[in-house]
Amino acid sequence: MTEESKETTVKPSAETAVNTETQPKEEQPDPKKEAAQKVLDRIRGLIVQELGDHVLEDALLMKHQPTFVVKRDHWLQTVQLLRHHDALGFDYPEAMAGTDYPANGYIEVILYVYSMNHNELIAVKTRTPRDNAELQSLSYVYQGLNWEEREIYDLVGVKFTGHPDLRRIMMPEDYEGHPLRKDFSVWKE
Amino acid sequence: MAELRTEEMLLNVGPQHPSTHGVLRVVIKLDGEIIREATPVIGYLHRGTEKLSEDLQYQQIIPYFDRLDYISAMLNNHAIVNAVEKAMDIEIPERAEYLRVIVGELNRTAAHLLFVGAYLLDLGAMSPFLYVFMTRERIIELLNEISGARLTYNYMRVGGVKYDAPPGWFAKIREFIPYFKEMYQLFDDLITGNEIFISRVKGIGSYGQEEAINYGLSGIPLRSTGFKWDLRKNKSYSVYDRFDFEIPVGTNGDNYDRYYLHLLEMEQSMRIVEQAIDSIPEGPVMGKAPKILRIPAGEYYAAVEGAKGELGVYIVSDGKDKPYRMKIRRPSFVNLQIIPSLLKDQNIADFIAILGSIDIVLGEVDA
Amino acid sequence: MMFGLLKGLGVTLRQIPKKNVTLQYPDVKPDWPDRFRGVHKFYPEKCIVCNQCARVCPTSCISLSGTRGEDKKMHIETYDINFEICILCDLCTEVCPTEAIQMTDTFELAEYSRDALFKNIEWLAENGRQHDARKGKSDDQANHDAKAADKAGEQ
Ligand code: SF4
Ligand code: SF4
16 A cells, blocks of 8 residues: 555556556557546646645556545645636545555545546545544535545544534444544453 | 514434434424424444445455445445456456346336335325335346345345346346336326325425535436436446436426436336347356455545445555455435535425435445 | 326226235245245255355354364364344355355244344254255255356356
């Protein structure tokens, strides 16, 4: 996992390396990958042009999936740009998930957004330290993320600042702990 | 006349209410008969499928998916096996793809039938429910015959499907189709032609396209606004691109459109089934898949069109035989979010009509 | 207004002469298809104690133990399935190399106590004998062969 995320776009990712091993014709470019690379480059260009170089930590392909790793402080700003910029127009929130990486000391939140006009799906993610995990809330950009953020707050334990109604959603109000954290245990010592 | 003194009242609907379709609880703030605020409270059926999955091998996760949206388990099966196959680049035999489409569409029809029956029951019409169950029972029996269970099928496997169709199964579907068409006509006449029903649903609980997209709605709640969005066409998976079918859309995004789209979609599903059983190729139903499934390290997202909308699976793998993290994008969960804004300033009498039309299953909302 | 109501009434009337679709359940049992996944049956003599079924079970509800007999083969000693948590998913019968564990058409599992849902090797074997008697051995053999053919196809 960690090697994966450290990779930049220049290097082929782990799974494509496996693919080229199994396929003898190594020179053959994968059209799907090329198309994805084009999308990635275009959107990265736009983000850098509008917000500057410093908001992005990384931009990579996760198996044909353009993915942008955004710095935590620019999370809301970047997603707002993705949503409202005419050439981007990512208006449909598809899925949002938080993943705990205790080994690396951070929690990663990933958001899949789709552009109905351009028919493109991209993933944006950001990382927050595990202790005092906190992110800007996106629920005003996409109303549909209201509950998703509540779920992440409840199960992974990321606090979303600016969320209108940040309460537990699955577990009872007085529940302690966040079940989807890797160090969670139901047996209290 | 002395001025009427009004006072807000708190009303608790559910979690043990027959019309909330499971254990949904809605706390309503009432002013007279007008709903001022509605807050859904969920989590009563939370079983932690995502957490459990982290401890299970991929083939063991499939039965857990059966229990999300338990009335359309075949489509849930498809979601998980599709996600794993996409991540691992597994090719599956043609016949298995066709079988998946057939059972999936049959199951979609069964789920929509149940919606129609239950929705009418919510609105006080008892008999359509019985007719619907008569029809649905035949589908359930067909699925029972091929998979061995009536609801929790656990039929699909990574790399194919568990069984080939039993002898005479396709003939039984061929027999069922005219019966379905007859019953479909009956529902259309009986329900859509009923003035009482129409006056309770037409123009009520409507929202616009932009709002629907911003809320991330999918499935019929999105299509009812006139937005043509169906993963079977827009991001075609499996062999859906080989069949000729339409995506019916509504115009007003109201209760009536949502109800009627369920009917129209059943008709299209049956069209797909008809074409699929005519053109299903011979061959094996299980392809080459490793015995122990290990997804290469990375993150993957793949979705299928479930009965309620986009059913997506996001898998983070660290290269082991179990997912590091699995997130299920449950359409019912996302669709339910629009309820507070829909119910605002509506009559309490319309509460059930609006809630029912969104078509949620609590097993999926709570996962 | 009236027209819709009358039409509904017409549908009801047309239904009256038709055949019943319901069963008088406890007296008349439903006829399940061959693949129906009901409560398990177990053939102790077939089991080679490979533990595959217990390992694949997603709810970990199978517990078994065996000993090595004088003929150097493993023999099953205890085999329990906890039907409180068994989800009748069929994965155990799918992996069993010798078809020692199979599923029957028994589906009535209601009990008065939770302990009673803990079925041991005798109960499962007895369930198998009853099921075989009900189905007739030849039928069972056919079923078995079909399953074996399925397995061959899968590999
Ligand atoms: S049917 Fe499934 S849950 Fe039940 S014992 Fe077999 S593997 Fe376990
Ligand atoms: S898989 Fe079959 S042979 Fe192996 S222990 Fe289980 S019942 Fe016995």
